[in-house]
Amino acid sequence: MERSETGQQDLDDEAVLVERLKAGDERAYELVVRRETGRLLAAARRLVRDEATAHDCVQEAFLSAFRAIDSFEPRSSVGAWLNRITINAALMRLRKERRLAETPIDDLLPVFDADGWRRDLVDVPDDDPESELERRRIREFVRAKIDMLPDGYRTALILRDLEGWSTREAAEALGIAEGAMKVRLHRARAALKSLIEPIWTGEVSA
Amino acid sequence: MSHTGSGGDGMDGRGGLWKRIRHWMSWGLHGAMTCEEFDRGLVDYLDGNLGPVAKRQIELHTVLCPHCHRYLRAYDRARRVAGEALREADEEALKTVPEDLVQAILAARRNGHEAAGDPG
Numbered sequence: 431m432e433r434s435e436t437g438q439q440d441l442d443d444e445a446v447l448v449e450r451l452k453a454g455d456e457r458a459y460e461l462v463v464r465r466e467t468g469r470l471l472a473a474a475r476r477l478v479r480d481e482a483t484a485h486d487c488v489q490e491a492f493l494s495a496f497r498a499i500d501s502f503e504p505r506s507s508v509g510a511w512l513n514r515i516t517i518n519a520a521l522m523r524l525r526k527e528r529r530l531a532e533t534p535i536d537d538l539l540p541v542f543d544a545d546g547w548r549r550d551l552v553d554v555p556d557d558d559p560e561s562e563l564e565r566r567r568i569r570e571f572v573r574a575k576i577d578m579l580p581d582g583y584r585t586a587l588i589l590r591d592l593e594g595w596s597t598r599e600a601a602e603a604l605g606i607a608e609g610a611m612k613v614r615l616h617r618a619r620a621a622l623k624s625l626i627e628p629i630w631t632g633e634v635s636a
Numbered sequence: 637m638s639h640t641g642s643g644g645d646g647m648d649g650r651g652g653l654w655k656r657i658r659h660w661m662s663w664g665l666h667g668a669m670t671c672e673e674f675d676r677g678l679v680d681y682l683d684g685n686l687g688p689v690a691k692r693q694i695e696l697h698t699v700l701c702p703h704c705h706r707y708l709r710a711y712d713r714a715r716r717v718a719g720e721a722l723r724e725a726d727e728e729a730l731k732t733v734p735e736d737l738v739q740a741i742l743a744a745r746r747n748g749h750e751a752a753g754d755p756g
């Protein structure tokens with residue numbers, strides 16, 4: 431192999447890839463862009479809910495990531511690193527547009543009586559439906575319900591229950607205290623539970 | 637769903653027994669928690685962040701209170717199915733990556749390089 435040429439196989443090796451990126455190798459850059467754009471775009475879309483803004487977030491993320499490539503530490507993969515930068519770019523947008531404020535969703539939250547006892551008794555089937563088609567329909571229904579959550583709650587749910595961020599990481603990214611983050615996550619989950627309950631109780635068919 | 641106020645305990649058809657259990661939980665059982673306290677502890681409980689005493693209280697409440705027992709199952713199911721639903725959407729999105737975005741990102745980098753020049 432030629433000295434300056436890096437082969438495709440070498441770039442499959444994450445360490446080599448990072449080395450080439452740090453050296454400013456155009457081919458390595460293009461490879462990462464092609465490999466990661468789809469995933470990053472999906473992550474950005476989920477948060478900002480607008481195609482053009484999601485594109486901007488991904489582009490911004492790539493540019494700021496590769497400006498900072500020298501500080502990349504191989505504790506995580508390049509993909510995970512880019513994912514985090516993209517999500518932060520998307521959250522910045524949401525914060526700038528003041529879309530993360532907590533809006534009231536009281537009618538979706540659990541009800542307690544004056545003594546602190548729960549009023550509602552939910553019915554959940556023991557198992558997921560057996561048919562894959564039906565499970566797919568449920569997931570579709572659930573996505574529609576997630577979309578109905580106000581941005582501040584949807585974001586909390588995504589960061590914690592999908593991206594797997596810790597309370598502290600999510601709180602920092604959202605610019606709120608950890609305690610507030612927990613409350614927001616709890617409300618988001620409780621609200622989503624209320625929204626998807628009809629499909630469990632058979633009020634809505636999957 | 638409507639809450640009829642009086643006789644709320646009877647809505648699960650086991651009002652009498654349930655009332656007695658609640659009474660027992662409030663007064664007879666040292667350290668028992670209400671449903672509302674249970675609710676406030678859920679995030680930490682599911683994260684495994686509770687100390688042994690608080691964890692035991694949550695678990696005891698789950699055993700004694702049918703409302704919270706079912707609530708926890710629904711809550712847990714909701715967060716699991718949310719993750720599955722969103723991941724499925726990702727898989728769909730991966731099938732069609734917009735080439736114009738890829739090109740824009742590559743072009744932005746080339747332009748950035750030209751604009752930045754050589755600092756040395």
Ligand SMILES: [Zn+2]
Binds near residue numbers: 670697702704705
């Ligand atoms: Zn309870």
